[in-house]
Amino acid sequence: MPMQAKDIEDLIRETFPNAAITITDLAGDGNHYAAEVIDESFKDKNRVQQQRAVYAALKGKMDGSHGELHALALTTKVPE
Amino acid sequence: MTDTATQIQTQISDNSVVLYMKGTKEMPQCGFSSKVAGVLNYMGVEFADVNVLADETIRQGIKEFSDWPTVPQLYVKGEFVGGCDIITEMTLSGELDTLFAENGVTFDKDAADKIREANA
Numbered sequence: 371m372p373m374q375a376k377d378i379e380d381l382i383r384e385t386f387p388n389a390a391i392t393i394t395d396l397a398g399d400g401n402h403y404a405a406e407v408i409d410e411s412f413k414d415k416n417r418v419q420q421q422r423a424v425y426a427a428l429k430g431k432m433d434g435s436h437g438e439l440h441a442l443a444l445t446t447k448v449p450e
Numbered sequence: 451m452t453d454t455a456t457q458i459q460t461q462i463s464d465n466s467v468v469l470y471m472k473g474t475k476e477m478p479q480c481g482f483s484s485k486v487a488g489v490l491n492y493m494g495v496e497f498a499d500v501n502v503l504a505d506e507t508i509r510q511g512i513k514e515f516s517d518w519p520t521v522p523q524l525y526v527k528g529e530f531v532g533g534c535d536i537i538t539e540m541t542l543s544g545e546l547d548t549l550f551a552e553n554g555v556t557f558d559k560d561a562a563d564k565i566r567e568a569n570a
Contacts, residue, residue, distance in 0.1 A: 417536045418518075425519050432519040441482070444535050 373400060373431065373438050382407060385427035396443070404443040412448045420446035454511035462525040466555055467497035470512045470523040475499040482534040483522045489541050492565065494558040495550065527553045542569055 375393040382391050382405065389409035396402040405424070412420045421444050425432060431439045451459065462468050467490070473479030475487045475497070490497050502509035502521050509521070516523055516530045524531045526549060531537065540546040541562070550557045 417539070418530065418532055421532070421536065422517060428519075430519075445539075 373403075375403065378403060378405060378428070378431075378439070378442070381429065381431070382424060382427050385423070386411065390449070396441075401439070402441040403439070404445070406445040406447070408447045408449050410449060412446055417446065452511070454507045455515055458508070458512060458515050461498065461500060462528045465498035466527055466553065467495055468500060468525040469497050470500045470502055470508070470521055470525075472501070472503050472521055474501050479503060480521075482520075486522045486524060486534055486537050489537065489546075489565065492558075493561045495555060526550070526555065542566055 375395055379391050379393050382389065386407060386409045389407050391408075392406040394404040396404055407420075407424055411423070415423070424444055424446060428439070428442075432442060469475070469483075469487060469490065471478060471480070471483035471487055473483055475491060478484035478487050487499065500508060500512075502512060512521070512523060513519055518530065518533060520533050522534055522537075524533075524537055531549065532540070537546065540549070542565070544562075544566070547557065547559065547562050549555075
């Protein structure tokens, strides 16, 4: 069952209420998305830690063959 | 540690650079794995490839081991570096060169520069 961009944003928003979140549907198939998350809480975290936090917010939606989300290209940043 | 975790620990201890991927470096079976393997091949980095599609316990085990839900996953000197997006960013920023240099991993600096020129 493909996910809508809004669903992804809502999930990330639960964990990062003040983040700037941009979701792009890369292939138009509801299955390949790019997400950019810009949040103050990423300060003092390396990229791995930042992206782990976003993956955690997605609560298992990325879990491989059983996950609803096949591909999510992630970019995480600290606000400038 | 579980048997799988021990097996992974051995793999990343015995090899300076290990890529957990879908498919092999000669024949990747996923675009993201292909991209990272392609960068390493192009940069002339010697690395061990572990095909997670060939072993379901590793496929699940590596996600738990790294606390990272997706494949590919790159390890350098036993440390988890990141997945496709992070490796791409680090390649373009030159951080990957630095990481390899600091860890004594041989790579072709000119090839790395070419990747950056092509993506500038």
